[in-house]
Amino acid sequence: MMSGMPQILADIGLPVMPGGSELVPFAPELILVATIVGVLLTPFFIKRSNAATALVSLTGLVLALFSLIFVKDAGLGDRFVPMLINDHYAVLWKAMLFIFTIGVILMWFSTTASMMHEGDGPEFFTLLIGATLGMSLMASTANLLMIFMAVEMASLPSYVLAGFRKTDRIGSEASLKYVLFGAATSAIMVYGLSMLYGLYGTLSITSYTVGGVSHPGLADQILNTSISAGGVPLILGLAGILVGVGFKISAVPLHFWCPDVFEGAGVDVSVFLSVASKGAGLSLLLRIVMGLAHGAGYAPSPTLNGLAIVIGVMGVLTATVGNTGALAQTNIKRLLAYSSIAHAGYMLCALSLLVKTGDQDVANAAAAAILLYLAIYLFMNLGAFTVAGLIFRVTGSEDINDYGALGRRSPILAACMASFMVSLVGLPPFAGFVAKFNVMAILAHGWWWVLVVAIGINTIISLAYYVRVLRVMYLTDSDEPPMHVNPLGSVIAIGCAVMLVLMLVAFNPLSKLTTNYGKLHMEKAPAPTAAAPVAQR
């Protein structure tokens, strides 16, 4: 019966609803939307709804994760082109995002659940899943309009989440700071996007095919435009994108919100923002930059070189500012916030290679390196924040100095935390080492030794503050009694630590996965004649 339906609708002149199969690539997002509805409806049936809504969200995320199996090779119907892109890169990022969000919710059970007001659950999870939806979309679009929509869809719930501890003054302050900063950068980004549209007359960054007709994207036209020809509007356009996305990944100089928000928000929100938000931002930037490189046929051009240098410098600055900023922190969440800034910097360094060398293989390898880094970084941060949350739940303190003698008070938590810290430095036997090695190797392969050395120096700086956590946990004494922590939380922490070792030992399958999935869907640009009129604009 359903199969006849579209025909009837078409016959009476109504827009044709997409058929079932056409919706398959969109399945994870649809499932998330359904989950949001489910979460909102839960309180009508169950009174004590916090845990129930968490379970509903968990179910939704697991379903969305499984739906990716069908999405993987589903392609994309004409209807969604050019708004969305469904390729392996997007699928892998979404898989990582969903796994991570599942981890965050499990962590919520073991950390903040007991402190959350009964009845706040539906709001919280609506926002969380809503942000996840936005972040999942961020990775699968190269359309200016959709980029903006996705970024906002991820940002708006994040603002509220940051201030979710309503009675907490620091939380409210953090949220306000986040909103103001976010609103300003969004405005700049829209301004930049409109410049690009004005210049090239298309919303799509990459070229696309609809109904067998190939359309050039704006990347194909930048090829014909040196900086001087594209002029100030082109620079403004690219800068706008960098500002908007840089805010999401807290790149210097747009990082100021990060420590405050992480400190003010609950530990679950902090960890969510530290990985999901940054990962989504990086994925988006990666797709845009890769699109530009592809449009230029990976040939070096002044525009792209300039972009590479800007991103590279931004990466080094971000890593350095993050690491030096972390040196003085005593609050574990602020410390991890600066650490996450630093790690975003490392990934930005790799990202700059996409347009630096004019070599498609290097660009693909860099994209894979970023995915790999994210996959490993996810477990390090999830674990570290989980331990911080568990300790906060017992002691009510986020001060590192209160971790004294944790090695005696809770040997398992301390050992896990130590593994995460060592992994974040980038030392074996944990996967943080191969993640960093991979990025450095790729950068060296692209002959960008300055960045390799910069990352090396940053690693040494970072040792100082990560080791401080180890020092307090193991080298100081404290009279505090042994700590009894939530068993689920311990399981998550141990799981993350074990994953980190496994990812080093079984690095090969992991790197194969990211290499295979690191290739973005890029269409061949149509013949240059189609683009000719635009160039004379």
Place this chain on the structure above:
Amino acid sequence: MDFLKHWLLTILIFLPAAGALVVLFMKTRDGVRWMTLGTTLLTFVLSMLLFVTYKWDKGSGYAYEQDGGVVQMVQHAKWIPAFNIEYRVGIDGLSLPLVILSTFICVLACIASWNIEKMTKGYMALFLFLETGIMGVFLSLDFFLFYVFFEISLLPMYFLIGIWGGPRKEYAAIKFFLYTLVGSIGLLIVLIGLYLYSRQIIPAPTPGAAAGTFDMVRMATPEFQAGLARVMPGGLTGTTAKTFFMLLMVGFLIKVPAVPFHTWLPDAHVEAPTPMSMILAAILLKMGGYGIFRIAYPFFPEAAKEMWLVIGIIGVVSIIYGALCAMAQTDFKKLVAYSSVSHMGFVTLGAAMMTPAAVNGALFMMIAHGITSAAMFFVVGVVYERAHHREIGRFGGLATTMPVYTGLSTVAFFANLGLPGLCGFVGEVLVLLGAFDAAKSDSILMRSGASWNSIVTLAVISCFGVILTAGYMLWTMQRVFLGPEKPEYRGFAEVDRREQVVLVPLTVMAILLGVLPTVFFFAYTDATVKGMFGLFKLFT
């Protein structure tokens, strides 16, 4: 036997870690101790099997056994094919003595740790993990794998100093960690850079596979050197090669440690618990020396020839400055620490001179110093446990209260200062002879244009190191053991059974190595050193 021959090295690496995991689940303190001792003993016994399985008279040239070389018992498996990184272990004359030294010292250090009461389980587990790191460093033949183990060995030591150390343990631990990490970042950069060059030299064996190699033996072949000469800007003596060589050397010289990178060592030694001082001096410092001979020199022999003067000066300054510093110390343990700096200077000097005698001497020096420094630190530990201070000036007349202890210590002292017939002598004298050899017209250095004057000057200055060593050692002996008996030390107990179990094997080894160096050492290393010189002489 075949199974054992195939798996022995892997077992040696991972057996201690397995023991550590078991230790973590043990209930009683004594159980933990015996388990640790059992593990280290088993590792030691298994490592002795290497004497049986390693064919010291087979092969010549620094290459794999199947290519007629000396590197044997290789086991390898793919690890990260995308970069051609392998799990590859093997053994040759360079690593064999160090492996056996390590397992030997680990057993003694375990016995020396018997009276650790604070968090025994954690201590022993970390100690065993450390042993895994050590074995991994000495047995890896893959550069990446080497680096991984090199780093892995850092962390347990940080905790062992930081938790079980003396009053300034935190400072000492972080200083140790930071210094070594700075060095290893340089190492990492070379690791990546060299691999990228190797991709241009060694094409992918099959389409789709990765090109290049991390195989340390392969990187030290004439073919690879010829390839490097082709692809590196400036060739084998260009800026790139020199930079890479110096980065490697700095990384290893920090570990050795050589002046001016040595300042972490006195702190670490003074604060570390006695058994860890033994491990640190006897084994961890040797990782630096081992890296120099396994990696820095074979990878960049031509750059090494160009930079010989810098390395030589660092070596000589370490010898003299270390000895002078030792002479000025009032803290017994710090004195031994500085004497380590001085002795390891001979290793650096031996490398710089690039003659067979000097290199053999340097390799021997590492083993000899491993034995004597472990003994010295234990000697200090014994007296510290009784007197609770280490002020040399406050001791005196211990010979009358503790005659056995004094006797055993005397052997350690004389072995350390290089008395003929004891192990310290052989190493020092070979390095010095080798240094003068380098002034001969057909030596590698002379043929690559080094100045005769500089070589002889360095050699002559380093000879004074021997005198200085004798000076501070004898002076210390005199102040600690001789003289009138002091009342406050009258009731001191003689070394007990456990302490004898540690000291006696060390003194026996000091004598055996001194009397029969060829049987116990050179028989195994000679072919490997000759093989390496085949490479060093390639372009001269």
